[in-house]
Amino acid sequence: MTEHSHASAAAPEHGTHVMPPSVLLGTAAALMALTVLTVVTSRVDLGEWNVVLALAIACTKAALVALFFMHLKYENRFQLVVLASAALFAALFVAFVVFDTVQYQPDIRAAETQAAPKGP
Amino acid sequence: MSDHAHGHAATAAGRPPEERFLAHHFPNMEAQLETSKLGLWLFLGSEVLFFSGLFVAYGVYRANHYALFHYAHHFLDWRMGALNTVVLVGSSVSAAWSVRCAQLGQRRGLRISLLLTLLLAGVFLVVKYFEYSHKLHSGIAWGAACKPSAEILASLPPAVQALPVPKDLGTFFSIYYLMTGLHGIHVLVGMGLYVWLIRRAGRGDFVPGYYVPVDSVALYWHLVDMIWIFLFPLLYLI
Numbered sequence: 001m002t003e004h005s006h007a008s009a010a011a012p013e014h015g016t017h018v019m020p021p022s023v024l025l026g027t028a029a030a031l032m033a034l035t036v037l038t039v040v041t042s043r044v045d046l047g048e049w050n051v052v053l054a055l056a057i058a059c060t061k062a063a064l065v066a067l068f069f070m071h072l073k074y075e076n077r078f079q080l081v082v083l084a085s086a087a088l089f090a091a092l093f094v095a096f097v098v099f100d101t102v103q104y105q106p107d108i109r110a111a112e113t114q115a116a117p118k119g120p
Numbered sequence: 121m122s123d124h125a126h127g128h129a130a131t132a133a134g135r136p137p138e139e140r141f142l143a144h145h146f147p148n149m150e151a152q153l154e155t156s157k158l159g160l161w162l163f164l165g166s167e168v169l170f171f172s173g174l175f176v177a178y179g180v181y182r183a184n185h186y187a188l189f190h191y192a193h194h195f196l197d198w199r200m201g202a203l204n205t206v207v208l209v210g211s212s213v214s215a216a217w218s219v220r221c222a223q224l225g226q227r228r229g230l231r232i233s234l235l236l237t238l239l240l241a242g243v244f245l246v247v248k249y250f251e252y253s254h255k256l257h258s259g260i261a262w263g264a265a266c267k268p269s270a271e272i273l274a275s276l277p278p279a280v281q282a283l284p285v286p287k288d289l290g291t292f293f294s295i296y297y298l299m300t301g302l303h304g305i306h307v308l309v310g311m312g313l314y315v316w317l318i319r320r321a322g323r324g325d326f327v328p329g330y331y332v333p334v335d336s337v338a339l340y341w342h343l344v345d346m347i348w349i350f351l352f353p354l355l356y357l358i
Contacts, residue, residue: 001246017222019216027151028213035205035352039198040358046291054353061349069257076154079161098179105184 017074027068034061122309136222138329149329160336164343171347174299178354179268181291192292193342193358194280195260195272197251205348211240212345215338218317230321230334237341248304254294254347266290297356299351306344313337 038057042050067073072080140148146152182189214236255261258272266289273281286320317337319327326334 015184016223019220021131021217021220023284024213024216024220029211031209031212032206034201035209038353039202042198042353051354051358054357055350058350058353062346064210065342065346065349069212069345070339075157079157081163083168086168090168093169094173094175094179097176099182101180102183116254 006081017067017071019071023068027064031061034064138327139334141325141330153332154186156332156336160339163338165344171299171302174295174302175350178295178299181295182358185286185288185291188286188288189288189292189358190333191283191286192289192296193356194270194276196257196296196356198253198356200247201352204244205352207244207247208345208348211237211244213343214240216343219331219335219338221332222321222326224329225328227321227324227326230326231318234314234318234321234334238311238318241311241314242343243302244307245304245311248307257273260293261290262294263290266293296355299355303344303347305352307345310337310341310344 012061034057038054041053041057044050046053072083140150143151146155163295214233218230218233218237219232221227259267259269260272261267268289273285314337317334320333
């Protein structure tokens with residue numbers, strides 16, 4: 001109780017947000033639950049969707065860490081813009097290179113097998 | 121103000137104690153805090169991009185050699201990876217807690233939470249050490265040096281043993297060692313930073329008006345946790 005009044009007194013003075021223990025522990029519990037979920041879903045064969053699901057869970061976990069542990073939810077919006085744009089460019093980087101290689105690799109392999117001398 | 125009981129810290133000039141750490145080129149603590157936060161977030165953005173190159177390597181090899189990746193992941197113990205995920209989440213909670221204690225001026229709580237974060241970071245590296253040494257002793261190295269021993273091959277699930285050992289197995293492990301190794305270096309750096317914070321906290325440097333180092337190191341630490349959140353499913357749970 002005293003901690004809370006203390007927190008609200010300190011907050012406007014320094015322009016900061018003090019995270020309540022319930023939010024910190026709640027975030028941790030959600031992260032643990034999502035870790036269990038990602039292990040469980042990896043054991044079910046969903047074909048190509050396994051990796052999509054794993055990445056979706058990982059992105060949710062990363063968002064929880066950013067919003068609550070890194071208190072982005074309560075920060076100046078500019079900090080969010082910095083992290084989100086870095087994540088966006090990282091995703092574009094990976095996605096475009098993977099699209100490119102998936103599209104052209106079969107052609108390269110076909111050309112290689114044609115060029116290779118016939119085996120004995 | 122009486123809440124912030126750190127009486128002896130006030131200087132003869134009557135300045136608030138945190139202003140000992142106000143750099144001369146900033147008009148006030150507020151400006152200093154905002155500037156360092158912005159700088160730190162730009163650094164974290166560059167860290168994301170730094171790791172993205174390795175994620176591209178992973179993506180390209182996985183897209184072209186899915187069978188190899190699926191085969192190789194049997195050499196990784198998902199229980200070790202899951203354990204380390206739990207350890208890192210725990211260390212993130214304690215890092216976030218240390219920021220809370222610093223903001224509230226709880227010195228004892230601050231020292232305990234900083235120490236706990238350092239300890240859990242150490243546990244992470246010990247688990248990683250056992251994983252690395254087990255692999256290297258079994259011939260699971262990177263690149264062309266990757267020659268799995270008969271012993272470790274015999275420990276694979278029967279369905280996997282029936283498959284021939286892919287000749288490019290080392291490619292997966294090059295990516296594995298690079299990604300987890302770069303992450304591990306970040307953990308080591310984080311441990312160094314926590315040792316520094318513990319020393320400063322013991323000295324009583326941090327007060328509710330000055331806790332930038334605690335906050336900055338915690339943000340860095342959360343990013344290290346975040347990267348592991350992606351590495352765990354991508355490497356251990358293919």
